[in-house]
Amino acid sequence: MILLSPALDNGTRLILADSHAHLVDRKFDSDRREVVERSRAEGMSLVIDVGYDLDSSRRSVDLAGQADFIYSAVGIHPHDSGEAPKTYLDDLKKLAARDKVVAIGETGLDFYRNLSPQDVQRQVFREQLALARELNLPVIIHSRQAHEDLLDILRSDKVGPAGGVIHCFSGSPEMARECLGMGFYISFAGVITYKGNNTLKSIAASVPPDRILAETDSPFLTPEPYRGKRNEPLYVRYAIEEIARIREIPAAELSKTLLENTRRLFGIK
Numbered sequence: 001m002i003l004l005s006p007a008l009d010n011g012t013r014l015i016l017a018d019s020h021a022h023l024v025d026r027k028f029d030s031d032r033r034e035v036v037e038r039s040r041a042e043g044m045s046l047v048i049d050v051g052y053d054l055d056s057s058r059r060s061v062d063l064a065g066q067a068d069f070i071y072s073a074v075g076i077h078p079h080d081s082g083e084a085p086k087t088y089l090d091d092l093k094k095l096a097a098r099d100k101v102v103a104i105g106e107t108g109l110d111f112y113r114n115l116s117p118q119d120v121q122r123q124v125f126r127e128q129l130a131l132a133r134e135l136n137l138p139v140i141i142h143s144r145q146a147h148e149d150l151l152d153i154l155r156s157d158k159v160g161p162a163g164g165v166i167h168c169f170s171g172s173p174e175m176a177r178e179c180l181g182m183g184f185y186i187s188f189a190g191v192i193t194y195k196g197n198n199t200l201k202s203i204a205a206s207v208p209p210d211r212i213l214a215e216t217d218s219p220f221l222t223p224e225p226y227r228g229k230r231n232e233p234l235y236v237r238y239a240i241e242e243i244a245r246i247r248e249i250p251a252a253e254l255s256k257t258l259l260e261n262t263r264r265l266f267g268i269k
Helices: 032-041 054-064 078-083 088-096 116-136 146-157 174-183 199-205 232-246 251-266
Strands: 016-021 045-050 070-074 099-112 139-143 164-166 186-188 212-214
Touching: 016 054, 016 212, 016 232, 016 251, 032 045, 045 099, 045 232, 045 251, 054 070, 054 088, 054 174, 070 088, 078 099, 078 116, 088 116, 088 251, 099 116, 099 146, 116 139, 116 146, 116 186, 139 146, 146 174, 174 199, 174 212, 199 232, 212 232, 212 251, 232 251
Parallel strands: 016 045, 045 070, 070 099, 099 139, 139 164, 164 186, 186 212
Antiparallel strands: none
16 A cells, blocks of 8 residues: 655645554554554654553553554443453553553443443443543543433543543534533544535534544544545544545644644643
8 A cells, every 4th residue: 555645735744643543453463563664654643542452452552662652542442341351440450550551441332233231331431431530541432322321421420630532423513512511522533534424524613623633543434535445543634634624724733733632632742
């Protein structure tokens, strides 16, 4: 695969920050080192690599130790909550104490595929929210076809002062407003580049500039023009360009803001 250099905007190189990727996913097993090195060579500024179970969380922490621009989040995805061992909270707490771990997640609710029982998803989500509050870490939240249930939990359990992000946002304008009111950031993935999605695009236009993030969710949700192929962090440029087009601002200006926002949320200096 041949990649273009990060897009130019009025002669200014884009600053690329991917607030949510899964470089430890098995789809990268054959060329993970090459993907990381390509990201470095093409000027990637920051990647948050996100665990989804204990094994991936451990590998994410290890990966963050191998590249200066990669940081890690550790957590149990709703799909994997039914398989979480009884010791998972202690295990996550130990992992969270490692260098360059900047968040708990991804966690949340997914009632689309229901790979874990809904009551278990709710319990494990609540427990990870409590862990994030205890450790004063932001939380990375997944929500798919479970938006009202998720909001009910957030209303009752609250997020800690470190805040969090609703990753790959797919909710309504009303949900976005409520999450922003709770202190969350809103993140947009490659889906923002797909034709249609007018509601999502209108939300991307309205999120305050200090609360918006961009992500790839690599290796999933590949943006146009590479839809159908494996995603990777460098493709965050396409989400950035589309969000900039929607908001009618220069892409280079937006890319700088997104890097600042990602660093602020995750406490990265």
